Amino acid sequence: MRASELELIRSLPLFAGMTDAHFELLVRAAFLQRFPPQVLLIKEGDLPDFLHVVVDGLVGEQEIVIKPLNSLFADAVGVSGVTILGDGRVAPIVDAASLVKAYTEERLSLGLASA
Numbered sequence: 731m732r733a734s735e736l737e738l739i740r741s742l743p744l745f746a747g748m749t750d751a752h753f754e755l756l757v758r759a760a761f762l763q764r765f766p767p768q769v770l771l772i773k774e775g776d777l778p779d780f781l782h783v784v785v786d787g788l789v790g791e792q793e794i795v796i797k798p799l800n801s802l803f804a805d806a807v808g809v810s811g812v813t814i815l816g817d818g819r820v821a822p823i824v825d826a827a828s829l830v831k832a833y834t835e836e837r838l839s840l841g842l843a844s845a
Contacts, residue, residue: 735762739783744827752834781830796823807832 731739736757739745745753765771772778796811803809808829809822 731757731760731762742783744783744830747827748831748834751838752831755834755837756830781826 739757739760740753745756748756796813798811799806799809808825810825810828811823812820813823815821
């Protein structure tokens with residue numbers, strides 16, 4: 731990935747508060763892909779195999795009400811709340827920034843990557 735692309739990714743709110751060491755670890759295997767409009771990257775229910783970061787464009791659009799987690803789940807990493815979908819199912823609201831941070835910190839603590 732080119733330096734200009736890394737700067738663009740680094741400026742996104744998801745990565746802005748991340749340490750340089752964590753960011754460098756995260757982007758080691760990163761690459762920029764451009765997709766034509768209306769392309770389907772992943773469907774609900776599919777198991778993800780990548781962390782997709784949309785730098786420019788729109789991924790669906792839906793207004794939701796986010797319900798906070800109760801105290802039983804206060805220490806849950808990577809989930810900031812839940813929402814109730816139109817069909818009654820409960821869906822977690824993923825906090826991608828905390829997931830990325832936890833992943834890189836875990837790798838660093840296990841000595842799987844240098845700081």
